[in-house]
Amino acid sequence: MKLSRRTKSILVMIGGLAVIVLTWNGLGQHYPQINEWLYLPERLYRTLRTLMGSDPVSSSLPPENLPWQLTLVKIVVTLALLAGMYRIAQKLFVEYYTQFRLLFRRNQILVIGINRKGQALLADLKRTHDTTGVAIELDADHSNASALRRDGHLVYFGDGTQSAVLQDAGIRSARFMICFLDKEQTTINVVRALHQITQKNPEKYQVRCFLHIGNAKVSTMLQQSDYFEDEKKNGIDLRFFNHHQMIARQFFARLAYDYAQPMRDPNAAFRLIVFGAGETAKALLVQALQVMHTINPASPDIIVYGADAEHAGRQLAAEYPGAAMVSSIKYMPFDGAYDHILNELVIDPPAHLVPVVIAAFDDDSVNLKLSLEILHATPAAAFRVFALNYHNDGLNALLKSRQSRLNRLTFFGSLESVCQVELITQERLDVTARSIHEDYLQQLAPQQGSLSESDAYKQSWDMLNEQAKDANRAQADHIAYKLAMCGKLAALQEQGAGVQEALSFTAEEVEMLAQVEHTRWMAQRYLAGWRYGAQRDDQRRLHPSLVEWAMLPEAEKQKDRDVVLRIPFLVQGHRAKPSV
Structure with missing residues (x-):
């Protein structure tokens, strides 16, 4: 019969404890006087020698009147043996000890891989x-393992793409699992292993698994699809990020705070200048189209x-055919020359122009070089520059430590700032998004005849599909922008119990923010592939409210006003200023 690693670990731990107990008791029976406190160092010494292969009764006990110097030496030697045995046990029995501790872990969080x-x-x-x-780590000699153990984490060595390893690591009792790996094929193999587990014992598992997908659009489509409903029914809820x-x-969660003052200007014209055309730059563009909606409709x-x-x-x-309906994006070739770009921003800028310059090439060193060159070529009071700094090493790390002296240069997107459990699970954000949806359901009662409602969006939060949840999350993301437009973002950070009173809106502010909210909502729908239709059709993604504010029925306008009026009751989870 083949024993599992967990069973072997239990047997080894029990065997080791049995040897210690039997030796301890055997010494007490063979040498009755060793039970006295005077001989405690000797008893410990002989027990340890037994574990090292020595005969515990090969010599007689020392006399009672043994000089104190020799007793002290024996105590020191015993302590040294204990330390040595501990080191040896760490090396030889760490796997068994880890398995033993896993037996008692519940509601734990599993992480596949201990790379950076x-x-x-x-x-x-x-x-x-x-x-x-x-x-769970494949490489048993990984250099990060010791540091993680010192911090209290358990490191279990094994192939995370094998169902047996996931089971031994405690997938059954885990709260959730995160798989953030460089190789997408490995992530796919992890999914296969999970599928094998749930097929064998579908009733035993109830765990969420967050899997990283390298392509942003594919990740979104998988998250919003029902391809993995079978796994969900069997207790494995696959989520993608x-x-x-x-x-x-x-980045854009922080931007509302960085530009809170110009956002109050109804004539402010924000211009996003993005250097780079890679995946991160594209993600920045899509997020900008979703949240960068201010008082100025242009x-x-x-x-x-x-x-x-x-x-x-x-x-x-x-990938996003509806992006053209949200804003026009100009794509210009870049050969390293930026003088003509800066001239328009510095020498003769348009009135009320607010530039947001972002260096988002895939290479951190290129972003740093370009950012420093722009800073040196423009006046000290000119615009800020944001530099993508994913790996945060080399000169970038050195300059980031001097961030206070580089007032106009802001690094963002470091690996450490992205690798946050909250960003992946969205648990705190979903508190606000859930509240938004519950408010929406309450507003439906007096509006049964509304043209724009569908049964798919009338369900409870737990029953909503991911596309509907994302719509609520996008609305939550824009709360800080609405507050900035009214000059109330500072009150959000400073107020305590009176935050709701401090964030009350005037009638003019409600009307203005309601129009901005409608523009934001249309942008989110366009990016999700929706179009205008006289009758709502969720299958074809047609919606009658995809029209300008002036053309909206009064009942639909009131929904946007209600969104604004509910903000003071929803901001409890938005107190902290986001970091980059």
């Missing part, structure tokens, strides 16, 4: 949530510079 991403996730778990996790999207979302103006900008434009149009 896995290590950052576990560090965030310890720092932010004051708890430890369980890591993409780090480019997380970087973009985190804002934002978006320009993308990159060596392959035209191809990136065609790709974005293919």
